[in-house]
Amino acid sequence: MTDAISNLIGNIASTYATDTIFILGKGPSIDQIDPQIFAGSLVIAMNDAERIAPADISVFHAAWAADSVQANGLKSRAYLTSTPLKAADRSVVQLPHTPLTQESADLMMQRFQAGDLVIEDILFITALQVARKVAAVRGRPQTVYMVGLDFSYDGSQAYSERIDSDFSHARDADRKMVFNTQEFYFLNALYVLKGSEIEVRHVGTKSFSALTPTELNAQLGTPEPLEASDNIHKVDVIAELTTNHFGDRLRLERMIRSAKAAGADYIKLQKRDVESFYSTEQLKAPYVSPFGSTFGDYRHQLELSKDDFAFVDTLCKSLGMGWFASILDKPSFEFMLDVKPAMVKLPSTISEHTDYLEYVSKNYTGSVVLSTGMTDEAYERWVLDNFTACEKLILMQANSAYPTPAEDTNIAVVRRYHELSAQNPRIVPAFSSHDFGWLGSALAVAAGARMVEKHVKLGNTEWAHFDAVAVDLTTPAFKEYVDQIRLTERMVGSGEKRVNKSEHHKYRVAQA
Incomplete structure (x- = not known):
C-alpha cells in the first residue's frame, strides 16, 4: 500500500x-x-x-x-x-x-x-x-x-x-x-x-x-494587465495546449485558467481519430507511459471526448475567452462539427493531405486558421483558390522546426499576408511561434499579424514528450510573452499620423 x-x-x-x-x-x-x-x-x-x-x-x-x-x-x-x-x-x-x-x-x-x-x-x-x-x-x-x-x-x-x-x-x-x-x-x-x-x-x-x-x-498572483492605449488591442493571443493536458480534465482546467490569467484570448486543442490517423504498426509499437504499454494506449488517452469539449466550452465562456482546435482528419472534422468550436485550424502537419483539406473547404463556412509550415508559394496559391467559402481565412506563417532557427522564422511572410489582406479582407495575417521567446511574435505583430500562437505546457513529467519551445504555465514565461505582444501593439500604434499629447516643440515659431 x-x-x-x-x-x-x-x-x-x-x-x-x-x-x-x-x-x-x-x-x-x-x-x-x-x-x-x-x-x-x-x-x-x-x-x-x-x-x-x-x-x-x-x-x-x-x-x-x-x-x-x-x-x-x-x-x-x-x-x-x-x-x-x-x-x-x-x-x-x-x-x-x-x-x-x-x-x-x-x-x-x-x-x-x-x-x-x-x-x-x-x-x-x-x-x-x-x-x-x-x-x-x-x-x-x-x-x-x-x-x-x-x-x-x-x-x-x-x-x-x-x-x-x-x-x-x-x-x-x-x-x-x-x-x-x-x-x-x-x-x-x-x-x-x-x-x-x-x-x-x-x-x-x-x-x-x-x-x-x-x-x-x-x-x-497575476499582475494587472497593461492598460490599452486608444483601444489598440487587436491581436488575438492563442495558448496552444496541444495534448499537454494528457486527457486529464483537471489538468486541462488548470491550463485553461493559467492561460487566461496570463492574458490569452483563446486556447487551442487538438483532435484526431487515433485509429485511422496512425497505422496499425504504429499503434502496437511499445511506448512507456502511465496509460499502458503501447503507443496506441498513449494516444487514445490524449484524445478528448464530446463531454470534455463541452466542459471546455462552458469553462471558457465563464472565463470570457474563446477556444478552437486543430482538426487533423475527416472523422475528427465531422466530430467537431457537433461540438461547434469558434473556428477550426488545419495545421502544417497535414498540409499534404489535400483531399481532406479540400473537403473542409467545401463543407465549412466558418473561420479557418491555416498554418503554412513545410509549404511554399504553390501551396499558398492552392489554399487561396480553394478556401473561398470560409468567413475568415487566417493565414499563419509557421516553420515546422522545433525550435525554429532565427534565420528561418521568415517574418516577412507575415508582411506578405498583410498585403494580401488589404486586397481581400477575408484574409487575416497570423504567426505560429515555434521559435524561442517572444521576439519573433513581436516582430510578426509589427509586420501586421492579427493572431499569434505559442505552445504551452504545465510543468514537466519524466515520461511525456514536450516540444522544446512550449513555455511552462507554472512560470511567468507565458505572461511575459503576452505582455510583450501587448506592448508591441501599443508601440505599433494605429497608423494614423497625428500629434500626441506627449509631444511638444522645443523651439516654437514666434506668433506675429
Whole structure:
C-alpha cells in the first residue's frame, strides 16, 4: 500500500514544475485569494474544499464529505479516505481512520513525527503528511501554503461564499470547538516541522500567519494587465495546449485558467481519430507511459471526448475567452462539427493531405486558421483558390522546426499576408511561434499579424514528450510573452499620423 500511495502521489506531483503546495480549507479568508494562484501548483483539499478550487488530492473521513463531493461532481484526481466513494474515473485510496480522543492526542502527533499516513480527525495533519511524501518523492524541500484555515468562528460565516450548501449540518457550538482545537494542533505541527522537508506558511491574520491573503496575491498572483492605449488591442493571443493536458480534465482546467490569467484570448486543442490517423504498426509499437504499454494506449488517452469539449466550452465562456482546435482528419472534422468550436485550424502537419483539406473547404463556412509550415508559394496559391467559402481565412506563417532557427522564422511572410489582406479582407495575417521567446511574435505583430500562437505546457513529467519551445504555465514565461505582444501593439500604434499629447516643440515659431 505504501509503495502504491507513493507512486500515485509521485505521478500527480510530476505534472507540476513548482515546489509549491497548497492545502485548502474552507474558511472565509480563501475568498480574498486570487484563485488563479492555485493553477500551477499541487493542491491538497480537505473535506469538500475542492468545491472552491480544483484539487489534485482530497482527504476526508466523514460521510457528509463523501456525499458533498459526490453531489457536486468529483473535482480531484485522487481521494484519500476511509469512507466508501463511487469514483470510476478517479483514484480512490482507502486508509484507516484513527479517531482523536483525549488519550490519543499524543499518539496522533507521534504518528505525524513518524510519517505514518492515516486519516486523522485533524485533517490538516493528514494533508501535511501527504505534502511530506511529495517532498520525499521530489527529493527536495517544498513550500506549503495553508489557505482557508481561519481557526475561528463568530457565528456569522463559517465557510467560503463559494460553499452554497453545507452538507455537514454541524451546530455552531461544535464548529467553534473544532476550530479552536485545530489551532492548538496546528501550532504543535509547526513546531514539529521546523527545519523539516516542508516549510509551512499559514495564510491569514493570526499571530503565527506568515502572510495575509493580500500579501499572497501580491507575491504569487497575476499582475494587472497593461492598460490599452486608444483601444489598440487587436491581436488575438492563442495558448496552444496541444495534448499537454494528457486527457486529464483537471489538468486541462488548470491550463485553461493559467492561460487566461496570463492574458490569452483563446486556447487551442487538438483532435484526431487515433485509429485511422496512425497505422496499425504504429499503434502496437511499445511506448512507456502511465496509460499502458503501447503507443496506441498513449494516444487514445490524449484524445478528448464530446463531454470534455463541452466542459471546455462552458469553462471558457465563464472565463470570457474563446477556444478552437486543430482538426487533423475527416472523422475528427465531422466530430467537431457537433461540438461547434469558434473556428477550426488545419495545421502544417497535414498540409499534404489535400483531399481532406479540400473537403473542409467545401463543407465549412466558418473561420479557418491555416498554418503554412513545410509549404511554399504553390501551396499558398492552392489554399487561396480553394478556401473561398470560409468567413475568415487566417493565414499563419509557421516553420515546422522545433525550435525554429532565427534565420528561418521568415517574418516577412507575415508582411506578405498583410498585403494580401488589404486586397481581400477575408484574409487575416497570423504567426505560429515555434521559435524561442517572444521576439519573433513581436516582430510578426509589427509586420501586421492579427493572431499569434505559442505552445504551452504545465510543468514537466519524466515520461511525456514536450516540444522544446512550449513555455511552462507554472512560470511567468507565458505572461511575459503576452505582455510583450501587448506592448508591441501599443508601440505599433494605429497608423494614423497625428500629434500626441506627449509631444511638444522645443523651439516654437514666434506668433506675429
